[in-house]
Amino acid sequence: MNVFKKLWLGVAASAVLFSAPASSQQGVGDVVYVPTPEIVVEEMLRMAKVGPNDYLIDLGSGDGRFVISAAAKGARAFGVDLDTYLLRVARKNAEAAKVSDRATFIEQNLFETDLSKASVVSTYLLPQMNLKLRPKILALKPGTRVVAHDYHMGAWYPDDQRDIVVPEKKVGTPGVSYVYLWYVPARVAxxxxxxxxxxxxxxxxxxxxxxxxxxxxxxxxxxxxxxxxxxxxxxxxxxxxxxxxxxxxxxxxxxxxxxxxxxxxxxxxxxxxxxxxxxxxxxxxxxxxxxxxxxxxxxx
Ligand SMILES: C[S@@+](CC[C@H](N)C(=O)[O-])C[C@H]1O[C@@H](n2cnc3c(N)ncnc32)[C@H](O)[C@@H]1O
Structure with missing residues (x-):
């Protein structure tokens, strides 16, 4: 399937899957809580080549899995969420994984997060949220990597993408995760x-x-x-x-x-x-x- 078709399927799927109002433990804010399957997290971090020199920010960090996995690879990592229950779970998970020194979580609206220190930004958000973040992401240092699960960035086509078969996945396109990688381009216009x-x-x-x-x-x-x-x-x-x-x-x-x-x-x-x-x-x-x-x- 070509990238355009998949992107638009993503939009259609998101309208069905993510429109419910959120309550505690389901995520809070502009999109409900759905965790990214662990093998997909690992593939996204691999695509972004996350390592000890990186500073990853996960926007809407849920149970902290992106932040904790990045910290386990030696990166410093930071997650923001509005759900205080999920933030507590994420901090406990970081302690259990013994990465609390490099994995931090704060309660914050992701649209207000300072991204300037990020070398990698990860998201599993609605397409319209990605688009709202896009100007801020494009203003980051050239070469900053952005990885997104299932949803796109409009006409900013990805520099790399993968389809990952995840039989247990029930949301978005069931059984498949689409993952996308972008490099923030230098401005030469x-x-x-x-x-x-x-x-x-x-x-x-x-x-x-x-x-x-x-x-x-x-x-x-x-x-x-x-x-x-x-x-x-x-x-x-x-x-x-x-x-x-x-x-x-x-x-x-x-x-x-x-x-x-x-x-x-x-x-x-x-x-x-x-x-x-x-x-x-x-x-x-x-x-x-x-x-x-x-x-x-x-x-x-
Ligand atoms: C689809 S989940 C993704 C969780 C995690 N990043 C993952 O991939 O497993 C989206 C998360 O974003 C959070 N969220 C939604 N709107 C937000 C906002 N405006 N600011 C901060 N977090 C938000 C929700 O509470 C939820 O935990």
């Missing part, structure tokens, strides 16, 4: 002044990036040459190509680099096959642009 240096010669290039989440389009210009850009961001890593037609020297360009705020450094492969050569490439921001809204996005 706008115009950049760039230089390509090879064999002692430096050539100025102008790059104009249109950015829709991690997807890049735009135009490369150098002198009278002009070619469309196609590319993507993976956190702070940028890659894009131009085809020979319109490119400088009529040669395909394949750029790779690292975005560091207002500058980019990397390498560019010019030409194809054995005739291709590699050059160094740098860029500085000239004018910042806005993220483009994808035409197929849904209401936030």
């Amino acid at each position: 706008g115009k950049w002044q760039s230089q390509v240096s090879a064999a002692g010669k430096t050539t100025p290039y102008e790059l104009a990036f249109d950015q829709s989440f991690q997807i890049l389009e735009g135009t490369l210009r150098s002198g009278a040459d002009s070619a469309p850009i196609r590319g993507r961001l993976n956190g702070e890593n940028i890659s894009f190509i131009t085809q020979p037609k319109g490119s400088p020297g009529g040669q395909r360009h394949e750029f790779k680099g690292k975005v560091n705020g207002d500058s980019i450094d990397g390498t560019v492969r010019i030409g194809e096959g054995t005739a291709a050569r590699e050059a160094k490439w740098t860029a500085k921001i000239a004018t910042r642009g806005e993220l483009k809204k994808a035409s197929d996005d849904i209401q936030e």
Whole structure:
């Protein structure tokens, strides 16, 4: 099944499953308590490569399973929930797992949680809650990982996804968990002044990036040459190509680099096959642009 179909099935399923008002022990707030199956938690943490250098925040932490499993991998982890009963259960579970020093839980509305220290954010929330959180998540440090169980982020398509067969799962799509991973993309929308240096010669290039989440389009210009850009961001890593037609020297360009705020450094492969050569490439921001809204996005 393609990703779009699954995403929309997720929306339909959520309307049925998560609309009941919550009481204590069922979760409190905007979505009822349904735990993520343990094997799904483990797979999501594996996809996000959670380890000792991480700081994970689980938004709506339930019985604490994401936070406790992340802490067991050496990460510091933090959960917020509004259900005081579940918060007590989570703290007890953390004690039992001997990770209380790295696993903390507080009573807080997840929409008010400061995410700035997170290297990983996990959610099992309704799609409209994910969408409400999306601008805050997109403003986090590039490369921050986001993992979500069953529900999507609208037109911010995942960088990775898995379907996990979970026969005992009764909610969402019974028997299957959909899990999604995103990397917060660096912001590169706008115009950049760039230089390509090879064999002692430096050539100025102008790059104009249109950015829709991690997807890049735009135009490369150098002198009278002009070619469309196609590319993507993976956190702070940028890659894009131009085809020979319109490119400088009529040669395909394949750029790779690292975005560091207002500058980019990397390498560019010019030409194809054995005739291709590699050059160094740098860029500085000239004018910042806005993220483009994808035409197929849904209401936030
Ligand atoms: C579907 S459960 C997920 C629990 C856990 N993250 C897991 O995957 O096993 C959602 C949790 O979010 C909590 N919750 C709902 N709305 C919230 C809000 N606005 N702020 C904080 N927690 C909230 C509920 O109490 C519930 O425990």
